[in-house]
Amino acid sequence: MLREITLGQYYRTESVIHRLDPRVKIVATFSFIISLFLAKNFIGYVIAGLFLLLSIRLSNVPPKFIFRGMKTIFFLLIITMVFNLFLTPGIPIVSFWKLSITKEGIRLAAMMGVRLVFLITGSSLMTLTTTPNNLTDGLEDLLKPLKKIKVPVHEISMMMSIALRFIPILMEETDKIMKAQMARGADFESGSLMNRAKSLIPLLVPLFVSAFRRANDLAMAMEARCYRGGEGRTKMKPLIYKRRDFIAYVVIILYIAAIIVLGRMMFA
Numbered sequence: 001m002l003r004e005i006t007l008g009q010y011y012r013t014e015s016v017i018h019r020l021d022p023r024v025k026i027v028a029t030f031s032f033i034i035s036l037f038l039a040k041n042f043i044g045y046v047i048a049g050l051f052l053l054l055s056i057r058l059s060n061v062p063p064k065f066i067f068r069g070m071k072t073i074f075f076l077l078i079i080t081m082v083f084n085l086f087l088t089p090g091i092p093i094v095s096f097w098k099l100s101i102t103k104e105g106i107r108l109a110a111m112m113g114v115r116l117v118f119l120i121t122g123s124s125l126m127t128l129t130t131t132p133n134n135l136t137d138g139l140e141d142l143l144k145p146l147k148k149i150k151v152p153v154h155e156i157s158m159m160m161s162i163a164l165r166f167i168p169i170l171m172e173e174t175d176k177i178m179k180a181q182m183a184r185g186a187d188f189e190s191g192s193l194m195n196r197a198k199s200l201i202p203l204l205v206p207l208f209v210s211a212f213r214r215a216n217d218l219a220m221a222m223e224a225r226c227y228r229g230g231e232g233r234t235k236m237k238p239l240i241y242k243r244r245d246f247i248a249y250v251v252i253i254l255y256i257a258a259i260i261v262l263g264r265m266m267f268a
Contacts, residue, residue, distance in 0.1 A: 009168045011128040015060035018129050021245045022138030028055075028252050029126040035259045036115045043262050045114050051255050052118055052125075059129050066124055070117060077116055084109040127164055136161035141239055162218070166211075173210050177203055 017025070032051070039045050056063055070077075090104030127135070140157040147153050178186075181202055 009128060010131055011061045011065065013060045015058060015129070016244065017055060017059040017125075019244065020129075020248055021239055021241055022130050022134040023142055023239060023241075024245045024248045024252075025126050025130055026135070026138050026142060028248065029122055031252050031256055032122045033119055035256060036118055038256075038259050044259055045111070045118075047255070047258050047262060048118055049114075052122055055122075055125060059125060061125070061128050066121060066128065070120065073116065073120055077113055080116060081109040081113045084112050132161045132165045135164065137235060137239055166214070169214070170207070170211060174203070174207055177206050177210075 032048070035044075035048055039048055056066060085101055085105045085108075086099050088102055088105035088108050090102035092100040092102050093106070094101045130138070136157045139160060140154050143151070143153040143157065186199060186202060
């Protein structure tokens with residue numbers, strides 16, 4: 001189950017999306033996330049879905065590999081939809097006890113479910129098609145104007161990149177520890193909610209120890225290589241915009257315009 005988390009992993013293949021400048025992909029991802037909150041009806045989500053499917057098709061990443069990450073957020077998805085379904089005021093359709101399902105609740109639950117699925121899939125697509133080093137360079141370059149107000153842009157970008165890189169590593173470590181504990185008789189699935197929470201303690205302690213050990217090893221490795229931050233550092237492969245990157249920016253602008261214009265039109 002934990003191995004199915006796709007966020008933070010990189011899928012090595014050749015595609016148009018892989019060859020795009022990392023700055024373009026970061027801007028496209030944030031634009032896509034913002035567009036999900038701008039869309040207010042069915043048309044807006046159809047446009048967002050088509051844009052996402054086109055991006056997946058151009059990335060050459062197998063759809064099964066991308067969408068298998070949805071299994072890890074299934075519980076969160078169900079909770080989100082149930083809360084919106086029962087707690088949204090409006091015209092009641094079905095009522096029982098003190099709860100009622102409203103027309104507005106059904107609409108909002110469906111929108112929130114689709115929004116969450118699109119958000120996770122779009123974010124995963126960025127990390128699947130961008131190496132951590134390129135992600136760091138792209139984020140640092142986009143945040144460069146903040147250096148004027150003494151914001152440590154390079155350090156922030158480096159921390160975010162390391163955090164993304166550590167997600168699959170820690171998930172794999174968690175999977176190994178769980179299997180080792182289960183081989184010794186640990187049970188993580190049966191019993192009451194409180195018992196299952198208590199059974200996680202033997203899992204969390206070695207996981208935290210392993211995480212701190214890996215962080216310490218990484219810090220020592222960076223120090224041994226004389227890492228002193230981003231000031232004065234040069235890049236072996238500087239980021240340079242190409243023709244395909246400008247075309248991608250135009251596509252992003254057209255997509256946002258379509259969301260704003262068509263997505264906000266009122267339909268019965």
